[in-house]
Amino acid sequence: MKLATWNVNSLAVRLPQLLDWLAVHQPDAVVLQETKLTDDKFPHAVLTEAGYHPQWFGQKTYNGVALLSREPAQDIAKNIVGVEDEQARLIAGTVGGVRVIGGYFPNGQAPDSDKFVYKMRWLDGLRAWVASELARHPQLVLMGDFNIAPEDRDVYDPVAWAGQIHCTPEERAHFRELLALGLHDAFRLFEQPPKSWSWWDYRNLAFRKNQGLRIDHILVSDALKSRVTACTIDKPTRKNERPSDHAPVIVELS
Numbered sequence: 001m002k003l004a005t006w007n008v009n010s011l012a013v014r015l016p017q018l019l020d021w022l023a024v025h026q027p028d029a030v031v032l033q034e035t036k037l038t039d040d041k042f043p044h045a046v047l048t049e050a051g052y053h054p055q056w057f058g059q060k061t062y063n064g065v066a067l068l069s070r071e072p073a074q075d076i077a078k079n080i081v082g083v084e085d086e087q088a089r090l091i092a093g094t095v096g097g098v099r100v101i102g103g104y105f106p107n108g109q110a111p112d113s114d115k116f117v118y119k120m121r122w123l124d125g126l127r128a129w130v131a132s133e134l135a136r137h138p139q140l141v142l143m144g145d146f147n148i149a150p151e152d153r154d155v156y157d158p159v160a161w162a163g164q165i166h167c168t169p170e171e172r173a174h175f176r177e178l179l180a181l182g183l184h185d186a187f188r189l190f191e192q193p194p195k196s197w198s199w200w201d202y203r204n205l206a207f208r209k210n211q212g213l214r215i216d217h218i219l220v221s222d223a224l225k226s227r228v229t230a231c232t233i234d235k236p237t238r239k240n241e242r243p244s245d246h247a248p249v250i251v252e253l254s
Helices: 011-025 044-049 114-136 169-180 235-239
Strands: 002-007 029-033 053-057 065-069 074-078 090-095 098-104 140-145 183-185 216-221 228-233 249-253
Touching: 002 011, 002 098, 002 140, 002 216, 011 029, 011 044, 029 140, 044 053, 053 090, 065 090, 065 098, 098 114, 114 140, 114 169, 140 249, 169 183, 216 228, 216 249
Parallel strands: 002 029, 029 098, 098 140
Antiparallel strands: 002 249, 029 065, 053 065, 074 090, 090 098, 140 216, 183 216, 228 249
């Protein structure tokens, strides 16, 4: 079973790239972030023709998430159940017996901002809800754009980024609390090349200089850990013409 996450940073712009990528990699399910489309604009017919059953949750201009799966996903949830939120940030469904949760975590803007307070509140709600989902679905994957670099090795310049958004102690503590629920960072289950990032700023030739962050993650439950055979960042996708600033992350399960 192959699962993936990709912040496409505008599905309207990246749809041809997504279709090509699906044809090459053929994941059983993929979660998308920053689709930036209202529900009526979502290209469900094109994706169905490509062999996927789409579920989507959109918002004009900002945010927006989707779940595409080879077989129809069951028990769909949109946003964190029990948490009021006007922003379209989370979608979940069960695919092949695996509970798949895809999230576009808040950016947070800056540690002293209202948006950071929102991020902390959102993460509190997420942790509580994922705990309840794990009780119902032992085979669970939480993946998406977390907007958190968990450790210094996930940052190209840890000194410059220390205390900055994505790298604050508070954000990293929330990431550890998710792991404490019984989740595992699939990428770190394997020896990985140093300087492995999933996001590179469009500015300052960041991709060419390989100055990035690892902020897109796939967390697997205890029940799935032994089934993980590989987890990779698809860096070549970032070389596309008019690319997303994020690369897909892929996990393979036996």
